[in-house]
Amino acid sequence: MTPITSLAGKSVAVFGLGGSGLATAEALVAGGAKVVAWDDNADSVAKAAAAGIPTADLRPIDFAGFEALVLSPGVPLTHPKPHWTVELAQAAGIAIIGDIELFCRERRAIAPGSPFIAITGTNGKSTTTALIAHMFRTDGWDVQLGGNIGTAILSLAPPARDRIHIVECSSFQIDLAPTIDPTVGVLLNLTEDHLDRHDTMERYAAIKARLVRGAGTAVVGVDDEWCSAIASDLDKRGTPVERISVHRPVANGFFADKGRIFEAEDDAIREIADLAGIGALRGVHNAQNAAAAIAAARAIGMSDLSILEGLNSFPGLAHRMEGVTRIGKVLFVNDSKATNADAAEKALASFERIYWIAGGKAKTGGITSLEPYFPRIAKAYLIGAAAEEFAATLAGKVETVMAGTMDVAVAAAAQDAARDGAAEPVVLLSPACASYDQYSNFEKRGDHFRSLVQALEGAKPLVEVK
Structure with missing residues (x-):
């Protein structure tokens, strides 16, 4: 922990008590600040209180008595509209900062x-x-x-x-x-x-x-x-x-x-x-x-x-062009971190013969910008809420399978890639979408893909993608 001594003895409001917010409150308390912490989620408030963080609803408190409002990054500062704590802090003329600033x-x-x-x-x-x-x-x-x-x-x-x-x-x-x-x-x-x-x-x-x-x-x-x-x-x-x-x-x-x-x-x-x-x-x-x-x-x-x-010696990161296994000549790659088309483009540009698993909660623009890479895609397996939108973009250009869910997509892609005559066909999860329609985050999505792939017959851990 890095105790925040620069605010010792000062009254500080903290809003947002998730992972980084709770760590921030603990660091402020450890450094001697007088903390009042709150969250719109009752469970988060209870967890903070159990950790010894002073908690109270900030709505009735006069913000002029605080040196600063320390806000968790997930809380809106300006758009789509300022959070209510931000409005109170602005009205009181106090600083609105986060954990990076404190560091x-x-x-x-x-x-x-x-x-x-x-x-x-x-x-x-x-x-x-x-x-x-x-x-x-x-x-x-x-x-x-x-x-x-x-x-x-x-x-x-x-x-x-x-x-x-x-x-x-x-x-x-x-x-x-x-x-x-x-x-x-x-x-x-x-x-x-x-x-x-x-x-x-x-x-x-x-x-x-x-x-x-x-x-x-x-x-x-x-x-x-x-x-x-x-x-x-x-x-x-x-x-x-x-x-x-x-x-x-x-x-x-x-x-x-x-x-x-x-x-x-x-x-x-x-x-x-x-x-x-x-x-x-x-x-x-x-x-x-x-x-x-x-x-x-x-x-x-x-x-x-x-x-x-x-x-x-760099081993890479999970969910970012992560080589999961090779079954025969087929390489399986987990790129679940590709939550927009620009990120997915990087993966599509890296391989020549792709069995592409894509979809989820679409972002602005969908996958239209990826059209130059469509010739590399042998077949696309579409999942989640964006499936129909993506299918319309791919129509007449890439053969598609409306898989719906990850388990169906992995099974079909693995089977099709195994029959491919290319030197190194790749089953690639690079969704070009957020995960929130079917998974709580991209890590959960990538973990599910990895577990499904590792359960396939002949799968062994892959130390390195080459």
Whole structure:
């Protein structure tokens, strides 16, 4: 835990007592703050009270008596409308912040300059965060890994000069962190997402840009117009920028070409790594992740040898291009984390002969943007609420099976792929949808796919996708 001493003796309202919210309340209490915590969910309030957190309904309390409202990132700050606690805090003129902001304040107070890498982007941030953490662990560092990737940031050990924090940040978390200032800030990419919470793409991009604007060194992917503009703005502000690209060489930074990562410095170019044979880093999207990780590690001072050792031993993440098994020549891949079309595109671009399991709760635009990859799809097996919409998009272009549920889809795809004459047919779960129609989250969806695949005759654990 990181006790928050910067608010010792101050009265603080906390709303939202899920995993990160409860950890935040505990850290504030441990640091000496006078906490009043609440949640719209009675079970969450009861759990917090049982953990010794002071709880009370915040509605009748005068917010002018609070130093700040600490909000969980899942609670609406601005859209579709501000939560009632936000309206009360705004009326009282107090700060509205989150756990990332509390961590940044504590870091400046107790260990200024301690190494801190923060990663964001629409897609790829979890893999990049995990890869950076793995590289530093391999290099012998005391690594604290958390944030949006799983462990709440305030559940991690406190900042220290001999300890590195590597933290994935969502747009919701950054929106509640006005003074975020990592040693290295990584912005991978930006595509339309979460506009129900941010209203416009301009606002979404501005929130993401905050993470790199406050960084000592900014690592920015420049393969989309939004991030390219952000990198140019950082140049004007005088922030050191390392550009990364998988589409073209850069003058200063890191770029990928056919799985090889190059470093460019004043137009001098040298090869840093070759990703060929690293199953967990397969595909162009993972070349971007690897380039960003290399840039971040280099900014902290990691040697080329340690970088290579970390890349070559990276096991990958569950639900992100996760190789589950190979039965005969058929490869089974769990990419349940692909909750939108842009994420699914990365997986479809990585394989040549695909038996595609897709569907769930559709997002804006559906899968129309994936049409260039339809020739790679031998057959699609559609599940969930989006099945009919996806079938209409695929009509006349890809043979489809209205599977409805995961068990039907896996059984049919496995059977069809086994009869395919291609060198390596792939049964790919890459839904291009949220999971909420049939599963509580993408992890549950991916776990179900994995368990079904592992139950197939001839299935054995796959250590590495190659």
